[in-house]
Amino acid sequence: MVRRQLELIGEDPDREGLLKTPSRVAKAQMWLTRGYGQTASEVIGDALFAEDHENMVMVRDIEMYSMCEHHMLPFFGKVHIAYIPNGKIVGLSKLPRVVEVFARRLQVQERLGEQIADALEEVLQPKGVGVVIEAVHLC
Ligand SMILES: [Zn+2]
CATH class of the missing domain: 3.30.1130.10 (GTP cyclohydrolase I, C-terminal domain/NADPH-dependent 7-cyano-7-deazaguanine reductase, N-terminal domain)
Known part of the structure; x- marks a missing residue:
C-alpha cells in the first residue's frame, strides 16, 4: 500500500532511498498505534x-x-x-x-x-x- 502511495505522488518506489520505505512505514505505524494493545x-x-x-x-x-x-x-x-x-x-x-x-x-x-x-x-x-x-x- 505504501508502495502504491509512493507511485501516486510520482515517486519511484524502486529507487534506493525508497526501497525499504514500505517496511519502515509499517513498523512506524505499528509503534505509533501500539496503544490499541494496552x-x-x-x-x-x-x-x-x-x-x-x-x-x-x-x-x-x-x-x-x-x-x-x-x-x-x-x-x-x-x-x-x-x-x-x-x-x-x-x-x-x-x-x-x-x-x-x-x-x-x-x-x-x-x-x-x-x-x-x-x-x-x-x-x-x-x-x-x-x-x-x-x-x-x-x-
Ligand atoms: Zn487531521
Whole structure:
C-alpha cells in the first residue's frame, strides 16, 4: 500500500532511498498505534496506593504525541492532569504512561482527553478528575 502511495505522488518506489520505505512505514505505524494493545489498568499495575490525602493532585506538562484519525498526521503537545483523591492515589510516573495508552492510537484531541479522564475515573474513583490538552496539529 505504501508502495502504491509512493507511485501516486510520482515517486519511484524502486529507487534506493525508497526501497525499504514500505517496511519502515509499517513498523512506524505499528509503534505509533501500539496503544490499541494496552489498557490503563495494565500500565498502572500495582502502583495504586491507599492514601487519605484529600488535596488535588496535579501533574502538568506531560508530553503527548498522537496521530489524528482524519489525516493520520501527528498532533502533539502537553497534557495536564488533576484529580481529587478518594482514598486512592496513583504513582505519579504512571500518568504519562496512561496518556501514552490513549495517545498511541488514531485520535481526535477531545476523545483523547475524555479517554484519559475516564480511565482515571475507573481506576481511582476520585472525587473529581480533569484533563487539559494543549496540542498543535499538523493537519
Ligand atoms: Zn487531521
